[in-house]
């Protein structure tokens with residue numbers, strides 16, 4: 001295991017460290033003295049402190065050292081802006097950025113790409129120059145979807161990576177623990193802080209038998225989603241095992257792990273096998289495959305490994321499935337689907353079939369889909385519904401262009417879209433139906449929530465394998481079952497479609513296509529990061545000010561929030577996402593969804609100086625201008641929802657000092673600490689009720705110590721002052737974050753030492 005094997009062909013000097021992993025694992029094995037799941041092996045071999053780390057599934061927080069970070073272009077903006085504010089010369093962990101989310105599908109591949117380049121020029125310029133400056137690999141628009149590029153170039157068995165996108169688990173198809181995170185977590189890892197993850201539980205899925213006919217790998221996850229539902233995987237790694245795993249292609253396993261995000265799982269994972277080896281060889285990473293074979297004894301679960309829950313699926317009996325509409329866990333086997341369409345009155349006229357996306361655009365998927373389209377054309381018929389193809393990467397596009405599948409799709413009536421997310425993330429200028437008109441679409445994507453694809457709440461979106469998408473697109477009818485139903489050829493004669501066939505890997509190797517990668521230059525100090533000072537989408541972040549070392553006195557309450565206050569209430573999404581790279585602009589949405597306990601209304605608070613009622617962000621800005629710090633009082637589980645870092649950055653940017661609540665959602669609490677805000681909780685939750693929005697408070701910041709509460713003095717407008725006790729969860733390193741103004745300031749300070 002002493003060998004030096006590069007993690008990827010695109011970088012120099014980043015070696016796969018199986019030696020270290022096996023040493024760490026030996027330490028943990030001795031301590032735990034029980035068989036481990038494969039996921040446990042990967043996580044525990046990446047512990048920051050394998051000797052001292054508390055390890056309890058579902059309970060302890062693991063401090064981990066991931067091998068890689070990947071960001072997509074929408075989430076990368078704030079992550080990189082934050083990283084820049086730490087003043088470090090380059091990222092501490094290998095990182096890549098992928099331009100895929102901002103490209104809208106309108107008329108097809110190249111034209112859509114050109115339009116996206118002009119609309120998003122300043123974002124692309126910023127990302128490309130920042131990547132060059134900080135030693136980050138940059139995949140330009142047109143290169144493909146993040147998860148495909150990662151599978152093709154960066155994933156490796158036994159590795160640990162985080163990615164700022166929920167479908168990062170796709171890399172589990174290559175035996176990697178790959179976890180979707182928020183930007184703040186990515187920044188930590190880029191800046192060399194250990195990354196925290198609650199030790200997951202494990203759901204084992206044992207696969208036996210072998211698939212045939214119309215059943216595809218997608219049907220495994222469609223079935224699992226039906227069993228576990230959208231919440232069933234929460235806090236768990238879904239670990240596939242058993243003899244059936246060897247019958248699946250590597251990209252098929254990727255599909256299954258990708259859509260594992262739909263059941264809320266931390267990630268999904270397959271054990272290393274020969275199919276992964278073949279895929280590594282086909283993607284010019286033979287040495288990684290050989291190296292993995294040397295470490296193969298640790299690249300699967302131990303015998304007798306225990307799962308918190310076990311599911312068994314016999315692939316020989318598995319039927320093709322269609323899931324939806326409106327939710328990915330409403331699973332219906334094809335034999336029952338026709339009746340379900342009738343019973344539920346789902347619109348049966350299929351309007352659009354969409355294949356590809358990060359979930360299902362492998363060579364195998366494209367070949368099988370093309371075989372069905374060809375079969376139809378051999379009978380003189382084509383797609384009846386509209387049909388789109390989204391290649392997952394430039395490599396896939398170029399390879400299917402060379403090998404003919406692309407031409408087949410076009411002759412069949414398909415539109416080949418850009419190598420990007422497109423309709424999957426709502427970047428779709430759909431013209432064939434009007435907003436509000438009920439209609440059905442069928443895709444090989446992973447997510448089908450209301451409005452996701454075309455912003456039309458009346459669109460019934462279903463997800464299935466690419467095979468069924470093509471078959472039903474030919475029929476133009478949602479009730480069509482290719483396993484039992486006949487079609488009519490051009491002369492009106494009946495025929496049945498043949499079951500799809502297709503190679504797992506291209507016989508003649510992959511064609512890399514156009515060169516879409518930008519490697520960071522050797523000499524980077526002179527590179528200038530491009531951000532226009534007049535931009536409304538991007539803004540360089542200044543480091544936050546350090547703590548002044550004093551207690552804060554006579555601090556006003558900006559808002560006493562009542563009831564549920566989620567990260568959506570604190571930092572709304574929707575149209576605001578345009579400003580995710582511009583902290584000052586996006587701060588205009590700060591807490592605008594929170595309900596003010598004083599009047600029961602959202603976004604209406606009283607300025608204590610003027611007595612005027614104004615919007616929350618505007619009031620905060622007035623205080624900030626006058627050098628007045630403020631606090632927020634919050635209810636139970638404040639900050640639940642997503643890991644959105646803007647929800648912590650905005651109050652800090654607008655001059656907040658502390659958020660004082662009955663309780664916090666943990667991720668938001670940590671995010672606040674990272675930004676130098678004080679998250680505090682009432683030791684006695686009833687004190688929340690005693691606070692009046694007009695009160696002023698003193699916060700004894702100088703008392704901040706590990707494990708000790710601090711005092712808050714409350715000064716009511718009329719009446720006597722009273723004291724209450726506030727608790728916190730700071731550990732010693734985190735207290736430094738507060739003192740230095742933020743976690744990043746602390747990193748920068750330590751790096752400078």
Ligand code: F3S
Nearest residue numbers: 167357358421424425
């Ligand atoms: Fe993109 Fe949709 Fe995948 S948004 S990353 S193609 S899930």
